[in-house]
Amino acid sequence: MMSLPESSSRPYEECGVFGVWGVPDAAALTALGLHALQHRGQESAGIVSFDGNAFHQHKGLGLVGEVFADGDVMSALPGHVAIGHNRYATAGGTHVRNVQPLYADYAFGGLAVAHNGNLTNAKTLRQALVRRGCIFHSAMDTEVFVHLIAISLYNTVIDRLMDAAKQVKGAYSLITLTPDDGMIGLRDPLGVRPLVLGRMPGYEEDNGGWVLASETCALDIIDAEYVRDVEPGEIVVINADGVKSLKPFGDKGRRFCVFEYIYFARPDxxxxxxxxxxxxxxxxxxxxxxxxxxxxxxxxxxxxxxxxxxxxxxxxxxxxxxxxxxxxxxxxxxxxxxxxxxxxxxxxxxxxxxxxxxxxxxxxxxxxxxxxxxxxxxxxxxxxxxxxxxxxxxxxxxxxxxxxxxxxxxxxxxxxxxxxxxxxxxxxxxxxxxxxxxxxxxxxxxxxxxxxxxxxxxxxxxxxxxxxxxxxxxxxxxxx
Ligand code: SF4
Structure with missing residues (x-):
């Protein structure tokens, strides 16, 4: 987590996350979703899309409207699925290498991760991972997740994600994009950070139109309907088979951030x-x-x-x-x-x-x-x-x-x-x-x-x- 500039006097939300599965122009819809979540982070924005064969990404410093203003940039993000991220960071932390989503190639192909929140054992895990030979490219907690998934001995991406989630402690909402398993959303076991599930009408036939977002205002901007909040500790796996829900942590209660109501979230x-x-x-x-x-x-x-x-x-x-x-x-x-x-x-x-x-x-x-x-x-x-x-x-x-x-x-x-x-x-x-x-x-x-x-x-x-x-x-x- 970064610290505020000395004279800054307000708390800042760290990030907004958004993802859409099974629609044409997924990246353009993701840019709109990120625009609606701009209040959650204004320093950088990024989108990773997947076209069925390859991942495509564009990330940059600035507001969503600045980073994705260019038509050529958008047309270089083809695919029916995309995830995106807005980030707040201070001067010291504003580096392109810290802009999400994070993309990595590993044993199961590509993996993109957009993450909102903070791991309270990130430093401890990072030290352990570095001792095991992992090389970190950023200062983000998200990369800890990526390494934990990459080195896990389980045979499926979902099992590896659950393995990673069981090792981390903290408050987070996560959206990942994988070639074979589709888009996966995960909320921390106590549901401190928000994540909602929505659906765009008109794509039911192909089981498409699914949306994950930090807040419902990002559903409204693309005419998606609110389906429900992702439950604390729930993993939702979204692909051609529909939405599958997994609850690897059992019921640990819920401790949603009350400050979201007071200040952070958009009033609508x-x-x-x-x-x-x-x-x-x-x-x-x-x-x-x-x-x-x-x-x-x-x-x-x-x-x-x-x-x-x-x-x-x-x-x-x-x-x-x-x-x-x-x-x-x-x-x-x-x-x-x-x-x-x-x-x-x-x-x-x-x-x-x-x-x-x-x-x-x-x-x-x-x-x-x-x-x-x-x-x-x-x-x-x-x-x-x-x-x-x-x-x-x-x-x-x-x-x-x-x-x-x-x-x-x-x-x-x-x-x-x-x-x-x-x-x-x-x-x-x-x-x-x-x-x-x-x-x-x-x-x-x-x-x-x-x-x-x-x-x-x-x-x-x-x-x-x-x-x-x-x-x-x-x-x-x-x-x-
Ligand atoms: S309520 Fe909890 S999660 Fe929210 S800002 Fe305060 S300490 Fe952080």
Missing amino acids: SILEGKSVYDARTQIGRELARESAIDADVIVPVPDSGVPSALGYAAESGIPFELGIIRNHYVGRTFIEPTDQIRNLGVRMKHSANRSVLEGRRVVLVDDSIVRGTTSRKIVDMVRAAGAKEVHMRITSPPTKHSCFYGIDTPEESKLLAAQHSLEDMRKAIGVDTLAFVSFDGLYQALGYSDRNDGGRNYCDACFSGEYPITLVDKMGKLVQ
Whole structure:
């Protein structure tokens, strides 16, 4: 896992994965799917297709629309099956060799792998594999998977994949492409990272049209219908025989990442049967009930704060206004900027709408406070636009711990909530009042009675410090 740039103040999703089987122009549909998943990673994109005889690949740094803009590039990706990947990475990790999908030739022919998440024993396994003579070409956890599959002694690709999956620990969703077994999807045993199964109508006769994607918004863009979420620990094998489901891990429960609902996923996605938009709206309502304040306007910090602010406004009866305007045209140049430009980053992305803010008591609704630097800049900007009072309401509990499951967060010493009391945070951000949604309130918004009830179904380790998957590398343990 990469670390955030020093001054970055938001957690970033590491990746989005997409695959489609049994349709003409599979690569073009994959490019559209990746475009819908662009919010999960903006640094690089890649597609591998298979035409029945050979694999074809194209990968590059940049947004999907930049990497796959050229018609010649798309026509060099023929085939009825393709998988793709979006990646977020920092300056140090932005190398073409780290762009997925990863493709390798091994005993069973070719194998392409697109992976979202993080293995918590990747370092340990990697050391063991290197001692056995494996040569690594990238810094990605995905390559550990590929080597484990390549050296496995089992006789089929599926058995080798299961063998590899049983050796790794972590939170991941994986899509692989093989010449003989088709497209294979795999979700980690606790289902921390998302993966959904969909189908494009019109290809039923040939058993085609199957789609795997990180989120349902990637199904919508290609007119595919949502079939179901891939279950935690489930392997789905998709080929001319249809979809075969394998559950090599048995039932270990489920611990879906609760931060997907709060921040990462696109609001029009449905994950684990719940609308992300509805979840955010309900969290906003809960926050209004828990920490009401007299104010004139409810203002979201765009974009993820918008549905929650609508919920907060509806519950409180205070008008919702767009007091902060987001510039959607901040190009890639500014995603990995110089320090000087980075310091101006908030103003490049957000502008204060003076007509809404001047002389008003403002409630700002945001999803999280990580380092606090972005929050401080936004509050300063809102005050400079004439706000009389600024109150901050956060739709997650305080982020006190790092994520080791594929979401790129700073180390604990850099997290504002890990180091400061609520009152010190309030002062550091410069607001009149500051409140976070409670754990119970968060789970009530998701339809449970409290955290005891709901928390069993989710990972909330970055708030609670209760990590559901052993952090093997961090603990320095050896995996047998
Ligand atoms: S630690 Fe936080 S961000 Fe990471 S998987 Fe768990 S809930 Fe999601």
